[in-house]
Amino acid sequence: MKPLQALIFDVDGTLADTERDGHRIAFNAAFAEAGLNWHWDVALYGELLAVTGGKERMFHYARLHAPALLARPEFDNLVRKLHTLKTQHYVHLVQAGKLPLRPGVARLIYEARAAGIRLAIATTTSPENVAALLRASLSPESESWFEVIGAGDIVPAKKPAPDIYDWVLARLGLPVEACLAFEDSENGLKASRAAGIPTLVTENDYTRGHDFTGALAVLSDLAKTTFADVQQIFNKSLSSR
Ligand code: XBP
Ligand code: MG
Numbered sequence: 001m002k003p004l005q006a007l008i009f010d011v012d013g014t015l016a017d018t019e020r021d022g023h024r025i026a027f028n029a030a031f032a033e034a035g036l037n038w039h040w041d042v043a044l045y046g047e048l049l050a051v052t053g054g055k056e057r058m059f060h061y062a063r064l065h066a067p068a069l070l071a072r073p074e075f076d077n078l079v080r081k082l083h084t085l086k087t088q089h090y091v092h093l094v095q096a097g098k099l100p101l102r103p104g105v106a107r108l109i110y111e112a113r114a115a116g117i118r119l120a121i122a123t124t125t126s127p128e129n130v131a132a133l134l135r136a137s138l139s140p141e142s143e144s145w146f147e148v149i150g151a152g153d154i155v156p157a158k159k160p161a162p163d164i165y166d167w168v169l170a171r172l173g174l175p176v177e178a179c180l181a182f183e184d185s186e187n188g189l190k191a192s193r194a195a196g197i198p199t200l201v202t203e204n205d206y207t208r209g210h211d212f213t214g215a216l217a218v219l220s221d222l223a224k225t226t227f228a229d230v231q232q233i234f235n236k237s238l239s240s241r
Contacts, residue, residue: 004234005178007112008168008197011123011130011151013184013204015105016137019049020206022099023125026090027054030082033089038066046206052124052158052187055083087126094132101137102202104222109138111227113145120148122168122181122192124158127151148172160190165197177241180234186210198237200230 012018024045031038038061040048051060058079062070069075093099112119123130130151134142143149148171155163169176181192181199185207192199193214201215202222212218216237219225 003178003238004117004180004231006118006120006147006172006174006180007108007230008120008122008165008172008179008181008192009146010181010183010185010188010192011121011133012125013207014102014182014188014202016099016101016133017204018099018125018129018133020045022093023054023086023090026086026093027058027082029089030085033085034078034082036082049185049206050187052160053152054086054126055079056158058082087128090129091132094129094136097136099133099137102204102221104225106138108222108225108227108230109142109145112230115227117227118172118174119146120150120168120172121146122150122164123152124164125152127154159185160187160194162191162194165192165195169195169197180216180230183215186212189215198234200233 009015012023020042024040024042027040040061048057048061051057059070062075109119121130127149130149131143134146148168150164150168150171155167157163165181169179172179176196176198179197181197183189183192183199183201184204189199189201189212198216199214201212201218203210203212203218203220217233
């Protein structure tokens with residue numbers, strides 16, 4: 001049996017650089033559409049990314065900057081409405097081709113498939129966002145390439161909790177030693193490592209400088225990283241486990 005049997009991909013920041021020019025834009029469009037005078041600029045959004053989950057991020061922002069609104073009984077419903085609007089705007093941005101995959105991601109996925117490696121996704125983002133991104137930026141039928149897609153509210157606790165990775169592993173029916181996770185952030189790496197999964201990090205403008213202790217490797221991107229390179233990184237780590 002091959003040592004490496006499955007790749008488990010994070011989505012936002014890993015498959016594609018979706019936060020600054022995708023989710024952030026969609027949040028601001030939803031706030032404007034709802035007549036709310038919130039605006040998340042690039043720097044502020046980078047700070048808010050410390051909280052995973054769009055709904056959780058809006059609660060976090062309200063705790064810091066809009067305590068009176070947070071205290072209103074209808075705030076929970078407002079957040080749900082805002083998140084629905086935001087997801088609609090985000091999906092439209094993805095469908096318009098505004099969020100291509102990061103360099104080397106598609107090639108790695110094609111090479112892994114050709115090598116018979118099983119594929120999965122473990123993400124905090126909403127399932128409709130994953131479907132839209134795979135269809136628009138990878139291939140119209142590519143959702144079926146991922147045996148397991150764990151996304152959003154399917155688990156009670158989001159990253160850095162390991163829940164989404166545990167959920168995906170249980171459905172893959174594989175031991176952690178046979179899997180390799182791809183992440184972009186400290187929260188994501190904490191989640192995959194808490195689940196016991198060897199992890200390769202590709203950092204981005206929002207996550208450069210995060211604490212990536214425990215990663216097998218930290219790369220700027222996958223532009224020059226073939227599946228053979230990934231296997232070499234994975235196999236090298238076997239001897240030190
Ligand atoms: C990133 C997240 C998500 C997105 C927003 O997920 O934390 O919350 O920022 O998407 P990951 P939603 O890196 O695990 O892919 O608004 O749908 O949560
Ligand atoms: Mg991510």
